[in-house]
Amino acid sequence: MKKCANFPRLISKSFLLISLSFLLTACNSNPSKDMYQETDFLFDTEVFIEAHGPGAQEAGLIAMGKMRALDRACNIYSPDSEVTALNQAAGEKPVPLSSDTFHLIQRSLEAGKLTNGIFDPTIGPLVKLWQEAKSKETLPTSEEIQKVLTLVDYKKVILNPDLKTAFLPTVGMSIDLGGIAKGYAVEQGINSLKQAGISSAMVVAGGNIGTINTKPDGTPWRVGIKDPQKPDCIIGYMEPRNQVVDTSGNYERFFTQEGKKYGHVLNPRTGRPTDRFASCTILTDSPTMADVLSTTLLILGTEGLILINDLPNTQALLIDSDGLQFMSDGLKGFIKFTLF
Structure with missing residues (x-):
């Protein structure tokens, strides 16, 4: 992927998190018992596990199985869930x-x-x-x-x-776990791998990317940040270690009516799509909370940074529809703007 113009500067564009080491492979192309890679389509997105160490094959299969079971249980479009x-x-x-x-x-x-x-x-x-x-x-x-x-x-x-x-006490009520299920699945995958003694792994569900320690060679997992208006343009990255990076955005899933875009993130106070902020990136310890918070801040906007600043080990980056950036108090030290 290409670098952006003015790459080192904190300016002007909305982001989507992608893993630079997230090279999707066909299911289990590596037969080694000490390495596991698998991709599936769950929770209406691509899910990926990469694990290293003794027993990685077996541990990875179990972790992916847990994520598949959760998808079956929580899929509101399945009559059997x-x-x-x-x-x-x-x-x-x-x-x-x-x-x-x-x-x-x-x-x-x-x-x-x-x-x-x-x-x-x-x-x-x-x-x-x-x-x-x-x-x-x-x-x-x-x-x-x-x-x-x-x-x-x-x-x-x-x-x-x-x-x-x-x-659900009222006829017509219904639960939709789309704003939390991916994060919870990543958390369950990470926990399953840890219980099996895996000390190097990455678990991904859409924009939710969780890590265990570093890569096997000791180098950090690298999660890139790109401009969704220029998908080939990388502007920075994070290196989470036993952390998760999660993003939510209104720029991929939307529909246009009467010349206006309506995103998929809905504000339960107004009943309407939120449109002021284009994306939110969360860095924290819990994949589940990262999923929740990235959606929440798209709705709350800068008001939500007050909540973030009160939470331990949690940072956020907000990008509004004009490209202006707003960061939590401690985030700057976690984003690197020189890719190589």
């Missing part, structure tokens, strides 16, 4: 869940509390409304949005930790 069963039973009865799915929903509700509802897993009806609008090449009316917003409230979800059940 656990989350689909939960949504279909809204207003009727609690639904028993697997331990991982229950824990993920529990984490999503905790994220709702942390963000004062800016991250809300019960946003499903609003997502459906805007998807239908996209398919019809129209926009929802204010009345339609307000009606749907009455179904969006994470505080209404009832969990029973003893029985591992969840209940």
Whole structure:
């Protein structure tokens, strides 16, 4: 990939995180038991695991298996998923869940509390409304949005930790875990590899990139930052070690109506897509929280930096629709603007 003009400067463009060492391969092309690489399509994105060390093949297969199981459980477009069963039973009865799915929903509700509802897993009806609008090449009316917003409230979800059940008390409520499931899957993959004794790995789900230590040769994992308006242009990078780098953006998934772009990130307060900020990058320790926070800050904008500055080991970079950059207090030392 090419360097940008004015490469060393902190200026003017929105970013997408990509791993410079994320070279997608055909499933398990390397037969060595001490190395594992595999790519799959899960959570509506590409998922990749690279692991090194004794037992890496077996450990990698187990980790990827966990991620696949989570995808099957949380896919709202699958008639057989656990989350689909939960949504279909809204207003009727609690639904028993697997331990991982229950824990993920529990984490999503905790994220709702942390963000004062800016991250809300019960946003499903609003997502459906805007998807239908996209398919019809129209926009929802204010009345339609307000009606749907009455179904969006994470505080209404009832969990029973003893029985591992969840209940949506109002007919029409639905959970959509798209803003947290990829991060949770990366976290589960990382944890699985660590439990197997793997000391060098990278786990990727879309823009969520988690790492274990360094590459086998001791060099750091390198996560590049590119300008989405110039996909071949690298402007900087980070070197996470036992950390995760995650990005959310409005520039890849959107539809255009009456000459205006409408992104996929929806504000549960207004019921409308957020459009002021083009991208948000998070650097932190938890893949799950990185996923949550990158979405949250796209909605909150610079107001969200107050939250970031209060969280330990967490940094953020926001890019608005005009290309202006806003960083958390400690981020500057983590971004490098000389690629080679």
